[in-house]
Amino acid sequence: MIPVIEVTxxxxxxxxxxxxxxxxxxxxxxxxxxxxxxxGAGKSTTIRMLLTLIRPSSGSIxxxxxxxxxxxxxxxxxxxxxxEKPDLYxxxxxxxxxxxxxxxxxFKPTRKLIMEKLEMVGLTSRAGSKIKTFSQGMKQRLGxxxxxxxxxxxxxxDEPTNGLDPQGIADIRKLIISLSRDFGKTLLVSSHLxxxxxxxxxxxxxxxxxxxxxxxxxxxxxDPEHVILEIFAVNNDLCRQWLNTSAWSDKLQxxxxxxxxxxxxxxxxxxxxREMVMAGIDxxxxxxxxxxxxYFLSLTKQVPDVEPR
Amino acid sequence: xxxxxxxELFKIFRKPRTYIAFAAISxxxxxxxxxFYVDGEAYIKFGMQALSDNFDIEGKVLNGYLLAYIxxxxxxxxxxxxxxxxxxxxxxxxxNMGTLRLLVSxxxxxDKLISAKLIASCIYTIMLxxxxxxxxxxxxxxxxxxxxxxxxxxxxxxQILEADSLWRYFAAFGFAALAMITVASLAFFLSIFxxxxxxxxxxxxxxxxxxxIMNTLNLPIFNQVKPFLFTSHMLAWKGFFDVKINADNEQxxxxxxxxxxxxxxxxxxxxxxxxxxxxSIVVFRRKDILS
Numbered sequence: 001m002i003p004v005i006e007v008t009x010x011x012x013x014x015x016x017x018x019x020x021x022x023x024x025x026x027x028x029x030x031x032x033x034x035x036x037x038x039x040g041a042g043k044s045t046t047i048r049m050l051l052t053l054i055r056p057s058s059g060s061i062x063x064x065x066x067x068x069x070x071x072x073x074x075x076x077x078x079x080x081x082x083x084e085k086p087d088l089y090x091x092x093x094x095x096x097x098x099x100x101x102x103x104x105x106x107f108k109p110t111r112k113l114i115m116e117k118l119e120m121v122g123l124t125s126r127a128g129s130k131i132k133t134f135s136q137g138m139k140q141r142l143g144x145x146x147x148x149x150x151x152x153x154x155x156x157x158d159e160p161t162n163g164l165d166p167q168g169i170a171d172i173r174k175l176i177i178s179l180s181r182d183f184g185k186t187l188l189v190s191s192h193l194x195x196x197x198x199x200x201x202x203x204x205x206x207x208x209x210x211x212x213x214x215x216x217x218x219x220x221x222x223d224p225e226h227v228i229l230e231i232f233a234v235n236n237d238l239c240r241q242w243l244n245t246s247a248w249s250d251k252l253q254x255x256x257x258x259x260x261x262x263x264x265x266x267x268x269x270x271x272x273x274r275e276m277v278m279a280g281i282d283x284x285x286x287x288x289x290x291x292x293x294x295y296f297l298s299l300t301k302q303v304p305d306v307e308p309r
Numbered sequence: 310x311x312x313x314x315x316x317e318l319f320k321i322f323r324k325p326r327t328y329i330a331f332a333a334i335s336x337x338x339x340x341x342x343x344x345f346y347v348d349g350e351a352y353i354k355f356g357m358q359a360l361s362d363n364f365d366i367e368g369k370v371l372n373g374y375l376l377a378y379i380x381x382x383x384x385x386x387x388x389x390x391x392x393x394x395x396x397x398x399x400x401x402x403x404x405n406m407g408t409l410r411l412l413v414s415x416x417x418x419x420d421k422l423i424s425a426k427l428i429a430s431c432i433y434t435i436m437l438x439x440x441x442x443x444x445x446x447x448x449x450x451x452x453x454x455x456x457x458x459x460x461x462x463x464x465x466x467x468q469i470l471e472a473d474s475l476w477r478y479f480a481a482f483g484f485a486a487l488a489m490i491t492v493a494s495l496a497f498f499l500s501i502f503x504x505x506x507x508x509x510x511x512x513x514x515x516x517x518x519x520x521x522i523m524n525t526l527n528l529p530i531f532n533q534v535k536p537f538l539f540t541s542h543m544l545a546w547k548g549f550f551d552v553k554i555n556a557d558n559e560q561x562x563x564x565x566x567x568x569x570x571x572x573x574x575x576x577x578x579x580x581x582x583x584x585x586x587x588x589s590i591v592v593f594r595r596k597d598i599l600s
Contacts, residue, residue, distance in 0.1 A: 048410070048597075048598065048599075051410075051413075051414035052413070052414065053410050053413055053414060053597070053598035053599075054597045054598065054599070055595075055597065072416075072418075073416040073417070073418060074416070075416075076414065076415060076416035077416040079414075081411070081414050083410050083411065083414065084407075084410075085407055087406055087407025087408055087410075087411070088408060088411075089320065089323075089406065089408060090406065091323055091324055091325070092320075092323055096323075100316055100319070100320070101411065101415070103312060103316055104313075104316065104412065104415040104416075104417060105415055105416055106416060146411070
């Protein structure tokens with residue numbers, strides 16, 4: 001596995017508000033990496049940092065082995081992105097928008113190439129139409145074409161299916177899978193819809209309030225034999241400390257003031273509980289979550305708000 | 310760099326608002342020309358009344374050169390608004406449209422991006438001034454013909470020979486371009502701070518108006534800062550129409566009475582332009598793109 005994006009202890013603070021906290025994750029070559037979290041979880045802030053739109057408060061981003069902030073232009077030459085809404089120049093046509101953004105990427109596109117990209121997103125017939133006449137779904141598809149126009153090896157798509165109808169969502173999903181499988185592209189796709197991610201991502205991270213909750217391969221995360229275990233203790237610092245030195249230290253996914261999360265095999269639940277009690281940890285509750293969906297939904301309801309550091 | 314500048318120019322000239330300034334200038338100049346074509350002789354007669362009593366004035370006083378001078382004097386006060394319309398929209402317009410984040414995520418350094426946008430704004434300003442010169446000077450010459458240029462000031466009358474007039478207009482329009490680029494740079498700088506173009510346009514015009522008022526008021530407190538205000542130097546183009554005279558009280562053709570003052574004003578405007586450009590780079594480098 002060749003790492004394409006390596007994010008280490010990334011944080012971003014806006015005044016008193018901590019948007020991203022100590023976030024670390026790795027995207028490997030050929031991955032369709034799902035970046036999941038509720039609205040306001042910190043997905044877009046992280047993506048903006050990956051695209052140098054925002055400077056991190058701390059932490060590092062390495063893309064294809066090079067520091068993003070010291071090799072910015074070289075890295076961005078191989079990166080395509082659609083950030084949040086697909087806002088484009090509404091007074092230009094679809095083909096003109098593609099040409100402008102291709103040339104900004106240092107690439108001189110031919111008419112044939114522009115038409116190919118438009119065909120890929122089903123907009124060939126609207127090549128000469130101004131963007132202001134486009135529906136939200138059409139803009140979304142054109143935004144994806146803009147991200148791909150200079151043939152980047154890394155594509156970052158922020159909520160790419162927003163505003164699309166079911167057929168549009170299916171088409172984009174097919175396109176994303178094909179870009180990874182047939183063209184060897186690496187994709188980081190953010191979404192707040194777990195069901196959507198399950199269908200296209202190979203690996204996934206869930207973030208909440210700017211921090212990582214869980215990361216892993218989809219097949220592992222959805223493995224019925226493994227459960228995501230939420231442990232609430234009277235003193236969670238002690239619980240976390242113990243988990244870090246226990247046999248389950250590598251299973252610890254997330255730990256905050258009130259809760260620790262581990263991903264373990266179902267059969268290990270009694271053992272971990274017993275060991276914690278024996279270690280003198282006062283446990284309030286131990287809740288196994290069977291599916292990622294259930295966990296994701298419960299998480300947003302149950303995890304108390306974390307105070308900014 | 311040229312690739313970036315050409316892309317910015319392409320975007321500027323595809324925007325409908327760009328042509329508002331060209332249309333407005335054409336309309337205003339057309340209106341002034343029409344007015345002078347119909348009633349100009351009476352207007353000039355009235356204006357020259359004091360002179361006619363003591364002097365015999367021959368030739369065509371109302372000519373293309375005089376009209377161009379009147380237009381320049383009138384329009385250069387209002388053109389900053391038209392310049393700010395485009396320059397004030399360069400960054401804030403992109404932020405408002407949501408395209409700024411896409412633009413900044415491209416493999417182009419922020420310094421180059423800002424510089425290319427500012428250069429494009431300057432080219433737009435120069436094109437507007439060229440258009441103004443075509444309408445105000447060449448069209449007026451075509452309609453009203455040429456003769457000596459007579460300029461009446463509060464305490465003196467300057468007569469510039471016909472053969473000595475045209476180059477002064479080229480110089481005046483060149484200087485006016487520098488003055489308008491200063492306004493464009495200010496509007497551009499302000500546009501970095503805003504996510505809609507109305508703010509920078511209004512802020513730019515407010516600064517121009519406040520500085521102009523300070524220039525007009527003859528108060529000691531303002532007199533101290535006047536030499537440093539860019540608005541004090543924007544009208545220095547008039548210096549090109551002050552002609553040196555020799556010991557025999559004759560005009561020296563091709564001369565400028567106080568070239569040093571004109572050059573000093575040009576230098577101060579240049580310092581402002583470079584200052585706004587550098588400030589734009591510094592601010593934009595550190596800016597988090599949240600739009």
